[in-house]
Amino acid sequence: SSDVKSKLKDAELLKTDCFVGGEWTGAESGETMPVYNPATNEVVANVPVGGAKETSRAISAAADAFPGWKAKTAKERGSILRKWYDLVVEASDDISSIMTAECGKPFAEAKAECVGGAGSIEWFAEEGRRIQGDVLETVNPSIRFLTTKSPVGVVGAITPWNFPMSMITRKVSPALAAGCTVVLKPAEVTPLTALSLAELGRRAGIPAGVLNIVVGDAPAIGDTLIASDTVRKIGFTGSTGVGKKLAAGAADTVKRVSLELGGNAPFIIFDDADVETAAQMTVSSAFRNAGQTCICANRIFVQEGIRSQFVEAITAVVNGLKLGSGFDEGVTMGPLISPKQRDRVHELVKEAVSKGAKPTTGGGIPNLGGKLDQGYFMQPTVLDNATLDMKVYKEEIFGPAMPIITFKQDKDAIKMANDTEYGLAAYFWTKDLARAFKAAEQLDYGMVGINEQAITSEIAPFGGIKHSGVGRENSKYGLEEFLQLKTLVMGVGYNKTL
Amino acid sequence: SSDVKSKLKDAELLKTDCFVGGEWTGAESGETMPVYNPATNEVVANVPVGGAKETSRAISAAADAFPGWKAKTAKERGSILRKWYDLVVEASDDISSIMTAECGKPFAEAKAECVGGAGSIEWFAEEGRRIQGDVLETVNPSIRFLTTKSPVGVVGAITPWNFPMSMITRKVSPALAAGCTVVLKPAEVTPLTALSLAELGRRAGIPAGVLNIVVGDAPAIGDTLIASDTVRKIGFTGSTGVGKKLAAGAADTVKRVSLELGGNAPFIIFDDADVETAAQMTVSSAFRNAGQTCICANRIFVQEGIRSQFVEAITAVVNGLKLGSGFDEGVTMGPLISPKQRDRVHELVKEAVSKGAKPTTGGGIPNLGGKLDQGYFMQPTVLDNATLDMKVYKEEIFGPAMPIITFKQDKDAIKMANDTEYGLAAYFWTKDLARAFKAAEQLDYGMVGINEQAITSEIAPFGGIKHSGVGRENSKYGLEEFLQLKTLVMGVGYNKTL
Amino acid sequence: SSDVKSKLKDAELLKTDCFVGGEWTGAESGETMPVYNPATNEVVANVPVGGAKETSRAISAAADAFPGWKAKTAKERGSILRKWYDLVVEASDDISSIMTAECGKPFAEAKAECVGGAGSIEWFAEEGRRIQGDVLETVNPSIRFLTTKSPVGVVGAITPWNFPMSMITRKVSPALAAGCTVVLKPAEVTPLTALSLAELGRRAGIPAGVLNIVVGDAPAIGDTLIASDTVRKIGFTGSTGVGKKLAAGAADTVKRVSLELGGNAPFIIFDDADVETAAQMTVSSAFRNAGQTCICANRIFVQEGIRSQFVEAITAVVNGLKLGSGFDEGVTMGPLISPKQRDRVHELVKEAVSKGAKPTTGGGIPNLGGKLDQGYFMQPTVLDNATLDMKVYKEEIFGPAMPIITFKQDKDAIKMANDTEYGLAAYFWTKDLARAFKAAEQLDYGMVGINEQAITSEIAPFGGIKHSGVGRENSKYGLEEFLQLKTLVMGVGYNKTL
Amino acid sequence: SSDVKSKLKDAELLKTDCFVGGEWTGAESGETMPVYNPATNEVVANVPVGGAKETSRAISAAADAFPGWKAKTAKERGSILRKWYDLVVEASDDISSIMTAECGKPFAEAKAECVGGAGSIEWFAEEGRRIQGDVLETVNPSIRFLTTKSPVGVVGAITPWNFPMSMITRKVSPALAAGCTVVLKPAEVTPLTALSLAELGRRAGIPAGVLNIVVGDAPAIGDTLIASDTVRKIGFTGSTGVGKKLAAGAADTVKRVSLELGGNAPFIIFDDADVETAAQMTVSSAFRNAGQTCICANRIFVQEGIRSQFVEAITAVVNGLKLGSGFDEGVTMGPLISPKQRDRVHELVKEAVSKGAKPTTGGGIPNLGGKLDQGYFMQPTVLDNATLDMKVYKEEIFGPAMPIITFKQDKDAIKMANDTEYGLAAYFWTKDLARAFKAAEQLDYGMVGINEQAITSEIAPFGGIKHSGVGRENSKYGLEEFLQLKTLVMGVGYNKTL
Structure with missing residues (x-):
């Protein structure tokens, strides 16, 4: 890893551990696995082989952190996200170097992904403050109808290797903005970009347990996330095959699922x-x-x-x-x-x-x-x-x-x-x-x-239909995925003085 | 069935067949099954034992009818739904009698359900015209970003016996308003109310194939709906156990699913x-x-x-x-x-x-x-x-x-x-x-x-969280379940004269 | 007027009085003025020369009716408007004949205006139920922020002769749907179409005083509407010159004004x-x-x-x-x-x-x-x-x-x-x-x-900028003109048990 | 003014000129007038007596800057506003000192106003990106209906002395976010706070001419703003009497007006x-x-x-x-x-x-x-x-x-x-x-x-009814005041190949 590290202005961004409950931590087993540079087949770094145990701990940490994070105002959460955005923009050269090293894409493409990926953080930092319920026109003079929106709870995010950063910020930023806490499983071949984001998030003031990352044994981590009744929502980007399995598995705990799957x-x-x-x-x-x-x-x-x-x-x-x-x-x-x-x-x-x-x-x-x-x-x-x-x-x-x-x-x-x-x-x-x-x-x-191929932007809903998935990321719609609606029906007929 | 028939002003509303592609039809096997009055254990009527074959035909009919129904304007669809609403209101005594006979609830409760159930038809007749996409504030002067919403396609609706009417209109009305076509499986013990609704829909001008009903062998019908790749959305109200199975089954065809499950x-x-x-x-x-x-x-x-x-x-x-x-x-x-x-x-x-x-x-x-x-x-x-x-x-x-x-x-x-x-x-x-x-x-x-127990209204989102389900019925949110979003990204930079 | 009357299926639609507080009434002075057929210069009918007195009475009637009309649910108001729409559609031949007689436009054009004009009634009958306030994301855990929308109060509507029907329904329907009551001054040369609408409204169940019409001396009526502090909103379609004067006059009572003025x-x-x-x-x-x-x-x-x-x-x-x-x-x-x-x-x-x-x-x-x-x-x-x-x-x-x-x-x-x-x-x-x-x-x-000249529809915002006016008619925006926003800031910090 | 200057960390924030077209400039006449400290009757500073000429120049500057500012994306404008927000927060001690000196309010109250006033800048920096038109559900298969929103043009803002900062940011921030350019007339007795804001705006990158400030002869400045046909919108906070006069005057050029007037x-x-x-x-x-x-x-x-x-x-x-x-x-x-x-x-x-x-x-x-x-x-x-x-x-x-x-x-x-x-x-x-x-x-x-007296927040609509005004500031509604709606009706029936 010395090779990449030497390219970084801030070498502390090259993290090689899981991030759980605000702590950098190895696998319980002590096992590690290499991350390769696909351009040269060289080892970039070694990371822990996290699995079911580490994931369960991460879920617990997220569950513990949930009430406190939810209780903050959207403005407070937004300020922390904004700070995260600022740090990510500042560190974009380093993040891009890490990304190029583990994913292989040209540095300029990595930089472009950084801009777009940071854009999602900024967007949702702002969007969280705009969550809005309804005061409905009543059908009964003695009743008032309101709706409110609240975070779904602990979110499991599972992201692919082709966009090691932006696929994460599209899921984690709206989840955090909504008041959810997150357990993230980045692609096993590109964990390092994810870990650098977590480090910047930590510096930005995201509280311990609000964002957790488990790297390592993909099936074990994924299965644990899917099986947990504590995890109320899965956001997945990846292959259609895996997506279908996750969705089927999520049914038993009636999780909400959004899937960004394959295309043609x-x-x-x-x-x-x-x-x-x-x-x-x-x-x-x-x-x-x-x-x-x-x-x-x-x-x-x-x-x-x-x-x-x-x-x-x-x-x-x-x-x-x-x-x-x-x-x-x-x-x-x-x-x-x-x-x-x-x-x-x-x-x-x-x-x-x-x-x-x-x-x-x-x-x-x-x-x-x-x-x-x-x-x-x-x-x-x-x-x-x-x-x-x-x-x-x-x-x-x-x-x-x-x-x-x-x-x-x-x-x-x-x-x-x-x-x-x-x-x-x-x-x-x-x-x-x-x-x-x-x-x-x-x-x-x-x-x-x-007449345009650059269709991705933080303002535009991203997602597919048919076997390409359900749900949308980015845009105002991307936040809805992490919110649940509550209908309040208030009887006020007992008051006769007004 | 003479007993119920005699209570009806319009005896033609007591239908005892499947309704597929605009035709009243028995099961291919010719088999029938009894519908009982739970207050007396008497047979109210005999209906066909529809199954996989009938369901497949109904799905085909719905698929065939989809392009034509979708191509109508929302205003045209709304007019037909409005007519349906008018006929249902007019026939509410008869529908209530059928409902009381097969479901057992007091006639006054049946009437109340009719009012609420019809309310959903009226609401979505209007709501369909208000489907709305976005013109987004662009991030690039050479690009215009728009979103549109279109019907998800053929919908499978599976409804319970405790509200033989209103659980149907909550699903069918928004589906139809959105431009979807529907295959409905009513509860096997209360099919007659559903069939009377279909007859009124037919009279109101709902085109052949747009609303289909298969009664009979619940697992066979449900499994066929779930397995079909043509069916793009399942709307289900019923037990948590069945709901979980349906959701798991729907994953393989990446269907959208809304579930209204149990409560406590x-x-x-x-x-x-x-x-x-x-x-x-x-x-x-x-x-x-x-x-x-x-x-x-x-x-x-x-x-x-x-x-x-x-x-x-x-x-x-x-x-x-x-x-x-x-x-x-x-x-x-x-x-x-x-x-x-x-x-x-x-x-x-x-x-x-x-x-x-x-x-x-x-x-x-x-x-x-x-x-x-x-x-x-x-x-x-x-x-x-x-x-x-x-x-x-x-x-x-x-x-x-x-x-x-x-x-x-x-x-x-x-x-x-x-x-x-x-x-x-x-x-x-x-x-x-x-x-x-x-x-x-x-x-x-x-x-x-x-301070109020009557929380249901066509204006108010209905639905649960945790193991009680996903998705909302009624209200403006109830229509979203049947719509899919499309993002349009238009490059206009080639024009240099303006 | 015998000439037009003979063309009507329902001769009772040819009204020739003011309509105030639910009563058909002449001018106090007893004066009348002729309405001419512009194709022949023949007199179609004679109508009262209403003025300041009649307008003041109409304003009072509207003010008296306001609390009761506002207190109805939007659903109740919508049902009455829907009934009005049904009657107008049914009577469209008669309304068109009256319109052609007093305004001169070809009968087919009059019929087309009837369709469009009725469309506004139907639209706002539905739209009124969709008035919606907000539950905002708070900036303080001890405070809840809500907004609600309520009717502005008594509305003065002033309409032109070129669309004797549709310019009225665009203003009156949203006003009524919002819960406002109205004093309408139709163009002095085309009062008869307006009066036929009022008669149909009466039959539809619009309560006395909710919709009032004063015909006659245009400046006197207009000035009285503008000067009244009871009238909280003026909706005007007409010339830019008159519109500017009205707007200036309305300033003294801080009325809200929407103006549809001239074009080029x-x-x-x-x-x-x-x-x-x-x-x-x-x-x-x-x-x-x-x-x-x-x-x-x-x-x-x-x-x-x-x-x-x-x-x-x-x-x-x-x-x-x-x-x-x-x-x-x-x-x-x-x-x-x-x-x-x-x-x-x-x-x-x-x-x-x-x-x-x-x-x-x-x-x-x-x-x-x-x-x-x-x-x-x-x-x-x-x-x-x-x-x-x-x-x-x-x-x-x-x-x-x-x-x-x-x-x-x-x-x-x-x-x-x-x-x-x-x-x-x-x-x-x-x-x-x-x-x-x-x-x-x-x-x-x-x-x-x-690529289209037919730009008017009940769904599409209608209105201009620059000296062509302010405000929009039809569409969802057309209702906003008759609503006022209320911000509710609720302190709930005193409760310490939850 | 040495007294206040000595309290400032950044003495350059105490500006004593008009700000027009990006330049600090005196009155053509060379005349100045004193600004007093109401706690001591001492002179805080002397500022130019701007009038009709200075205002006309400012309007021209704003008109010239309008096309360029409007052509920027909302994201670009938002970034500049965000930068302004950051600088204002940083300089809040200095702004508060200036405010206390000219307005008399306790320093802690001034600081609180700074927080709230900056909050409006941040809010609208974000809100501008969320301006949104509609893709409507068509009533004709050959037509597409869209709406868009665009800035009204040059805005005149007239603000009072009791909140020398926040009344400005509520008007200027949404105007700028919408793409409008502004001529601001702060209260003649509290011009200095306004000028410090302009200096920070300049540093933040608000282009020359986008925000102009004329201080001096209130009636002359106000009359010029009102009379100008270039100014398309007036945002005013002040007395009911003056507000009525402004509204009446604005009618002749069919300006849009929002008024925050008196209360009781x-x-x-x-x-x-x-x-x-x-x-x-x-x-x-x-x-x-x-x-x-x-x-x-x-x-x-x-x-x-x-x-x-x-x-x-x-x-x-x-x-x-x-x-x-x-x-x-x-x-x-x-x-x-x-x-x-x-x-x-x-x-x-x-x-x-x-x-x-x-x-x-x-x-x-x-x-x-x-x-x-x-x-x-x-x-x-x-x-x-x-x-x-x-x-x-x-x-x-x-x-x-x-x-x-x-x-x-x-x-x-x-x-x-x-x-x-x-x-x-x-x-x-x-x-x-x-x-x-x-x-x-x-x-x-x-x-x-x-149960709460602190009802003001950037998220909550602020404004009155009756003689207290029209229009709303802050919140999502506060931006609408600076936007005008355009309806696009697109005929696409000519294409027969699809």
Whole structure:
């Protein structure tokens, strides 16, 4: 870990323990596990193998801290969150270095994630003060109807490795703003970013027990969170498969669950699109974090007339990408998260090619030389002539490959776009007002980008439909997930003097 | 069934078939099953034993009808719902007769349910027009952020026998108002009220396939609804046990689920309460529908100083109740829904007495004479000296028995009130402003009645927390359950002329 | 008046008295004044010359009725309004006949106004139940913050002759839904439609004094309303000049005022517009009610490249219009409201022609023959080559003339469109998404039609900025105008037991 | 001014010029006028006598700055406001010193005002990002209805001397957050606090021209603001008389106006109140800022049974007050703002005594010795036996005197409380839930304190009804005053491919 540590202005941000009840603590067993740099396969740090025991302790700590945290005013909680935001912004270079080291994404992408992730903290610091109940128009002159909103209780947050920071702040910030306390399980391969956030939170004055982090044995931690009746809400981002299991498990304790699961995002380029911009943005979306985001362009639908122009343009853009370590100047794409993941994507590409897809660029595993040859890299790949029977069409690729499919009629594109069990993000390019509204309405997705691939913001609801999940993060809706409604029905008929 | 039919102004409202795709239809097997009058054990009618096949057909019908229904404007849908409301109000005597016949509740209670149930139809007819997305304040001058809300798709509604009408209209009306289509499984012992509603809906112009009803084999129907990937949302009211199973099953298709489950409602009578009114209202709550409601007073906590006065008052009120057939003049309490249910409640009472509880009235099974001796009646029972080790304290009684527990300090009452896995409705009586707010806030329940037991209204969110469920019915929140959010992110930076 | 009466199914709807405190009543002086048919100059009916005395009595009646009406639940008020809506829909043929007779607009236009006007009643019948206060997130654990909304009190409504019905229902329905009582002064030249509405309201169960109408001497009535300290809110639609005077007068009693004043609506036809549709819709807007609406197309800006095509198209559409009595089959344009108004418009046209405008059709006063020669008709007129120095550019035309101005750059059109003190409605035609958003944003108007001229609906806020007014009618915002906010700050710190 | 300057940590905060277009500038005439310390009659500083010319320049500067400020995102504006908030909090000792010097209030009160005033800046910094339009449920499948909200334009803010800071931040912060630019006229006797705020705003990055301040000749500045057609909104806090004139004047340019005018606040002590606490809080309210607040207790209504107890308690509390310079340790009440004001209050007291009121303490002008004998002090005065014919009952006292009136029935108190043309703030003390709700509802006031006198917070709407004003400050409603609504009606029927 000396390697990363040396990059940090504040070396104290590289924490390698669980954080429970305000204390940095190892696993009871004393066991640890390595965290690797996917660009080089080097060990970045060793962290405890937390499990059921550590999770139970964390849940207890969160439960103990709940009444006190809930009793604070939203303004008080907001001030602490605001302080956390300030510290995170200040430390964003360090957080980004830790993130690049354990996740592999280019430093600039890590910085961008820091901005967005901090944005969620700031947003919910403010939003918590705006929680609001209703005074309803009564149906009976002797009764007053009010509603109030209160925190759901202890929250379990389970987050993925592809956005080691922002997936956390989207869940933890609204939970804390609402008055909930949290037990967080970050992805086992990217725990360090999470731990740096906890350290900054501690410095900002988040009281002991309000935010707890258990790293280590993912199934053991997850199962303990799910089984606990104390945990009243699970916020999960990850694969559809795991999400379904969590949701099923949560039923027995009637937990509330929000799930941000997989996607299979269509990109539709209508024939009146600005082709150059569309090509640029398609690549930005498809190969962000080496294609490892749930809202990545997964299937590119190009309208007949502009097809060759678009393929040419996009190939040129992809050819301009530079692979390498996220710390190296000019690098625009890093490795995949693991050899397994890299090989899976490689197989998908080979299957597509075997069925007739033509790579206009990429398609294989690069030789980058030096330490990077131990990294888990894959060439960014454009697959022309993709067809509906290929796995790259049917599955979430989660890697740097993009299949291109041609369509004739507008309706054909919509139909193919909706031909998936997923419903997270869809995108299209057109300049036509009516086409824009109608296509947006007909796409069965939770988010629709129109002439734009950067659809994420703290102000905008993020989330999917169908098998891509339930619930929304960020925006005013993201807070509702952590609140429960109470209806007050007050009889005042006994007073006869007024 | 001639008996009920003869009470109806419009005999055509007594339907005895499934309603699928706009057609009245039997089970494919041709099998039927009887519906009993719980006051006399007589058969009211025979209905088909629908199952997986009928449910699958109904789901298909709903899926086919969905695009057309969704494409109507909310105003058009609202007009049809309004017409339905008008017809239901007009037919309320007949609906009430059918309800009393199959469910046993006094006719006046059935009428009251009709008013409330129709109220939900009217409310959502109006509310559908008020669905509203957002135009958000952008974070980027080249982007416009909008959100829209659209219907989730085909909805499965599963409803209980204790409110054969209103539990349906709370789910079906918002679903329809939102643009969803519905497959409804009413309780197998009270299908007839549901079918009369469908007939009125048909007359009101609800298009074929938009509302479907399958009656019969409850597990087969429920399992089919849960397993279907076409069904995107389940609205369930019923037992906590069944609800948990449904929620677990729904996870595999990432369905949205709202659950209104069991309760164990505390009634706290603080020492500054108006004792007479509190006693009256406690009985109204505890013994409505013979104690078979999920928000019934289940545990009565009386503050020391007013205990004897309260027990005396409440005993007097209970002694004034009259058991009998819901059709008979002056009857204020009917039978339980089944012999099994009656015997279960009787056992609970006996267990309490064996542990020291003293019935001040009731306690056994009455002899009412004539046909009623075949009915499933139980005496309304007040159990003084109840203690925390009794089942009547720990379990949902769902019958006409109420345990009375004494407390000293305010905090003791709150603590005992919260000492349950349930969190549906709680009630208390006090005239003190601060006590009212603080007690309401400290009670971990979804609904709190203060000096009032009639907490249900179309305007007020209904639903629980903890193991009493997730989601809300009625009110503006009740519509949200059937809507999904879409975020539109529109790039407009390409235009440089403005 | 026999002439109109004979057209009515329900002759009792032709009322010719003031309506005060639930009674039909003449002026104290016994004086009456005639109401003319502008198509023939015949007298339709004679109505009382109400003035200060009648208005004071009406204000008193409204004040007396206020506490009782306010004390009803919103649901009760909504039911009465709903009944009113039903009766108005039922009587819409009769109301339309009365309207055509006194206002001159084609019967089909009158019917359309009836639909829209009734729509406001229905909307606010529903909306009143949705009035909602807030339970705020406290800043002090010992304090609870609530807000509530209550009716402002007695409302004075002053309405114009160009929409004798819908301008009334937009004001009276929300006022009544909010719990206010009303004194209405309809335009002196079109009182009969208003009186028919009052009669239907009476039948619907609006209690005596809740809705009062005074017809007659406009300045005397208006001054009395404005001077009264009992009247807490004025809702006015009319000329900018009168509106300013009313607002100034209202200051002395700190009344709330909403004003819907004049407009000078630009219609911009961008070069990617669908020219035929744009031409059709421009005529629909410009010559609805013979050009006498505040949101009429007043200035047509056509982008250079499509100018000749557009002028040709629009001239053809205008040539297809048929002038005549609103009762006659096929008539699509009626007379102006008065000879004075007709002459004013004629002068505007002549001034434009003298400065170089070229009429491609119309331009003068038609000879229609028979009784119609006594009517106040003007030919629908298209003025090509209009320039910025003409009065038709600078003033609100309020008659059937439309000046056409050519522009080159998008920005030029926006600049000219905003070059007026008015800010009511603007319109433009384009298919481009970005142009649509940016032009809409840059137009300083309260309402913007994009590819659409029919911008009025009960769901959509109606109102202007700049010298076109303050406040909004219809929509959820239209109710706010009649509500006042109350902040409740409740100290609950004295209770120490919870 | 050396005296105040010496108290400041940052002497640069004592500005003595107008602030226009980002520049500190004198009057064109070169004229200046003194600002006095009301505790000693010493000159604190000399400031320019700005008038029509300076105001016109400020309006131009604001108009020039408007497009740029509006074009920033709400997030950008919010960041600048946040920075301003941070600087104000940091400088709060200095601001408070300036405030005490020119306004006379005790330093601790000045500090409290600083906290509250800064709170408005923070609140609106956040609130601006939450401005939100609507996507409405269409009534026509070919049309989309949206609403947006945009800043009204240049705002004129006119503020009083009794809260030299918080009355400014309540207006300026929401205006700036909304995207408006501002010309502020602070009270002529307390300009220095305003100028210090401007200096901090400048440092925080508020661009030149966005916030302008003109000090000097009040009528000339006010008239210019009112007459200008560029100024689209006036936010005023001050006397009812001036407010009415401003509103009347604003009508000619159809400005939007919000007015926070005078009050005549009733304090009702019901017989179940906590008398000691009520007495404490009554004094806190009545004699804050020496009784010079618009929400001061003006009339004390005590229920018969607790009258003598209450009078005794309140007299004791008042006797504990200490008069003197706001800078002196332990001082709890300062001088009035001017000799004229002091004499007016003295006259009111004398008139009351002449009609039978009995001062239980105070009643005259104190001899405080030293420099303070030149100050404008008045003894805090309790007037027992007050009656309804006294001016202290009928008028806003605005000084340290409180008349006490006894009542029998609850309804009597409500009736007397409402017996005034004012409707700003009312207060009452009771522990009864129903009495609390019903009294709150029956009091015709914009704000109601229940067991609490500290009713002001950035989260709570502040404002009155009747002759106390229109509009609300602070809270989410406070931003609406600076926004105008735009309805977008988009025709999308031309597209037939989707």
